[in-house]
Amino acid sequence: MSAFASTGFGRSAITILVAAAVLLLLPLVASSFVLHVATIGFYYVILAASWNLLAGYTGQFSLAHHAFAAVGAYTSGLLGYHWGISFWIGIPAGVLLSAAMGFVLGRLVLKMRAIYLAIATWAFAETVHVYLTADYQFTRGELGLSVKPLFGSVDPLKYYFLFLGLTVVLLIGMRALIDSPLGYFMRAIKDDELRAKSLGIDTTKVKVAIFSLSSAIAGLAGGFYAHYTVLLSPQMIDFSEMAKIVIMVVIGGFGTFLGPIIGAAPVQVVMTYLQSWGEWNLAVFALIVIVLMRFSMEGIAAVFTPLWRRMWRDG
Amino acid sequence: MAVALEAIALNKRFNNLQASNNVSLAVEQGEIRGVIGPNGAGKTTLVNLVTGVYKADSGDVKLAGESIVRCDMHEIARRGLVRSFQVTRLFGSLTVAENLRTAFLARRPTDGGDGGAQIDSMLDLTKLRPLANTQAKKLSGGQRALLQMGCGFMVPGSCYVLDEPFSGINPVIKDSIIEMILDVNRRHNATFLIVSHEMTIIRRLCPKVTVMMEGKVAAHGSLDEVARLPEVIAGYLGKALE
Ligand SMILES: Nc1ncnc2c1ncn2[C@@H]1O[C@H](COP(=O)(O)OP(=O)(O)OP(=O)(O)O)[C@@H](O)[C@H]1O
Ligand SMILES: [Mg+2]
Numbered sequence: 001m002s003a004f005a006s007t008g009f010g011r012s013a014i015t016i017l018v019a020a021a022v023l024l025l026l027p028l029v030a031s032s033f034v035l036h037v038a039t040i041g042f043y044y045v046i047l048a049a050s051w052n053l054l055a056g057y058t059g060q061f062s063l064a065h066h067a068f069a070a071v072g073a074y075t076s077g078l079l080g081y082h083w084g085i086s087f088w089i090g091i092p093a094g095v096l097l098s099a100a101m102g103f104v105l106g107r108l109v110l111k112m113r114a115i116y117l118a119i120a121t122w123a124f125a126e127t128v129h130v131y132l133t134a135d136y137q138f139t140r141g142e143l144g145l146s147v148k149p150l151f152g153s154v155d156p157l158k159y160y161f162l163f164l165g166l167t168v169v170l171l172i173g174m175r176a177l178i179d180s181p182l183g184y185f186m187r188a189i190k191d192d193e194l195r196a197k198s199l200g201i202d203t204t205k206v207k208v209a210i211f212s213l214s215s216a217i218a219g220l221a222g223g224f225y226a227h228y229t230v231l232l233s234p235q236m237i238d239f240s241e242m243a244k245i246v247i248m249v250v251i252g253g254f255g256t257f258l259g260p261i262i263g264a265a266p267v268q269v270v271m272t273y274l275q276s277w278g279e280w281n282l283a284v285f286a287l288i289v290i291v292l293m294r295f296s297m298e299g300i301a302a303v304f305t306p307l308w309r310r311m312w313r314d315g
Numbered sequence: 316m317a318v319a320l321e322a323i324a325l326n327k328r329f330n331n332l333q334a335s336n337n338v339s340l341a342v343e344q345g346e347i348r349g350v351i352g353p354n355g356a357g358k359t360t361l362v363n364l365v366t367g368v369y370k371a372d373s374g375d376v377k378l379a380g381e382s383i384v385r386c387d388m389h390e391i392a393r394r395g396l397v398r399s400f401q402v403t404r405l406f407g408s409l410t411v412a413e414n415l416r417t418a419f420l421a422r423r424p425t426d427g428g429d430g431g432a433q434i435d436s437m438l439d440l441t442k443l444r445p446l447a448n449t450q451a452k453k454l455s456g457g458q459r460a461l462l463q464m465g466c467g468f469m470v471p472g473s474c475y476v477l478d479e480p481f482s483g484i485n486p487v488i489k490d491s492i493i494e495m496i497l498d499v500n501r502r503h504n505a506t507f508l509i510v511s512h513e514m515t516i517i518r519r520l521c522p523k524v525t526v527m528m529e530g531k532v533a534a535h536g537s538l539d540e541v542a543r544l545p546e547v548i549a550g551y552l553g554k555a556l557e
């Protein structure tokens with residue numbers, strides 16, 4: 001145990017598990033509404049953390065992440081709606097389709113510089129958006145696609161535990177990835193791609209793999225989300241959804257492991273309670289993001305770093 | 316003697332400038348070859364052509380007899396050709412130790428482990444241990460150059476192409492870099508192509524040098540031989556070497 005707790009991975013895994021154990025007790029004290037907000041919060045933690053792998057760690061500032069969540073959601077939703085196919089097949093199919101589309105998009109934008117990559121991925125997301133709206137005979141468009149709930153009802157309790165479990169497993173997996181050789185290569189590519197190549201790193205392979213992987217994770221989260229919200233609409237690909245993910249990561253700490261975890265919850269909670277402000281609350285957050293990106297990319301995580309060191313008693 | 320690195324009639328043009336004009340040279344296995352020449356002579360261009368950063372307009376590059384001119388940069392590195400950059404390149408947001416680890420993992424031998432032992436000994440060799448957890452962007456120029464060299468030596472290469480490894484570095488660090496070069500050369504019979512303006516170091520390390528001027532190879536030979544050539548004196552040295 002102590003050897004395990006001396007590695008970065010071990011410490012993160014222990015912390016995640018302890019936090020999860022505490023969160024397991026939340027339903028004892030929390031109302032259904034709070035559990036619902038928390039469940040959606042977990043969904044955003046997964047999206048934010050997987051986008052952070054792509055943008056924060058590898059330097060590919062994609063604006064299509066929400067579209068991959070929608071691909072996962074709609075795949076399972078449409079398979080069920082039209083052909084009565086169960087989520088056991090629908091969700092994995094959505095993951096595979098997201099991964100494949102992420103792979104193709106990742107290849108297309110490979111050589112693009114940051115701003116062009118952002119524009120191209122945004123255009124991809126808009127295309128998916130337009131398709132889902134326009135082909136309404138198949139997708140039901142703005143009418144909404146109804147999806148069967150995973151557990152028969154939409155009482156949040158079971159979904160809360162499901163999303164908590166999913167988040168824990170995915171976060172531990174992502175932590176392992178970041179600490180693996182691939183994780184070093186990702187950060188190296190973000191810092192200086194030419195240098196990474198000159199050391200012998202196959203940067204094309206790494207970038208496309210991470211694009212595909214992060215899209216697959218978004219598709220997985222989207223798939224489960226579909227079977228909880230039970231009514232899908234193209235609003236899933238509104239740009240404000242992507243903006244939310246970016247805001248969560250930047251406020252939490254761009255390119256830090258902790259960032260999306262601690263950024264998603266407060267942003268989601270505040271946004272839920274400020275819903276009456278409509279789009280204005282997004283504008284306020286956008287302003288905060290611009291200020292944060294100007295001064296420090298480490299967000300709230302910067303405050304936690306010294307605490308983290310002290311907690312494990314290193315210098 | 317086997318030829319380790321060979322450039323054959325390399326040409327590279329930038330707009331109106333022939334930066335590399337029919338450049339050929341052959342470096343033997345285990346040789347430490349110097350490349351000298353005035354600013355803008357095309358030395359860095361040659362380095363970039365050989366390591367795959369630039370694609371040659373024509374000509375060929377062979378590493379241990381195999382053509383690498385069409386290989387990607389990372390494939391060339393995986394074949395054991397290691398380079399350093401004249402303007403030091405490091406992963407600025409990674410720490411010193413993480414830079415070394417990344418260099419190790421990028422060309423990790425199959426039974427390589429995680430590189431912990433190699434990082435330890437490189438931190439000792441470069442005396443960068445007190446800075447092991449410092450981000451590379453916070454280092455001084457000399458420390459950065461030293462770390463870049465250290466990264467190159469994390470996994471022994473078969474052939475090193477070093478672009479101005481000594482410029483702007485204090486004499487103590489210069490000596491450490493020279494020691495590292497000689498050590499890898501002796502232990503692994505590694506080949507070196509070293510671009511430098513530092514005649515004292517070139518004289519000490521390189522039995523043979525290649526002089527470049529205006530994109531062309533102007534001469535090959537020992538430093539003392541080429542330093543006597545009138546065109547080299549006129550075009551580069553200005554006056555005969557002491
Ligand atoms: N990417 C490029 N685009 C346009 N011109 C270039 C490029 N790279 C090099 N050159 C030009 O090619 C010529 C040779 O440059 P190079 O960097 O190879 O010289 P060098 O011998 O390394 O000089 P120095 O001693 O100053 O490092 C210069 O005139 C330079 O301006
Ligand atoms: Mg140069």
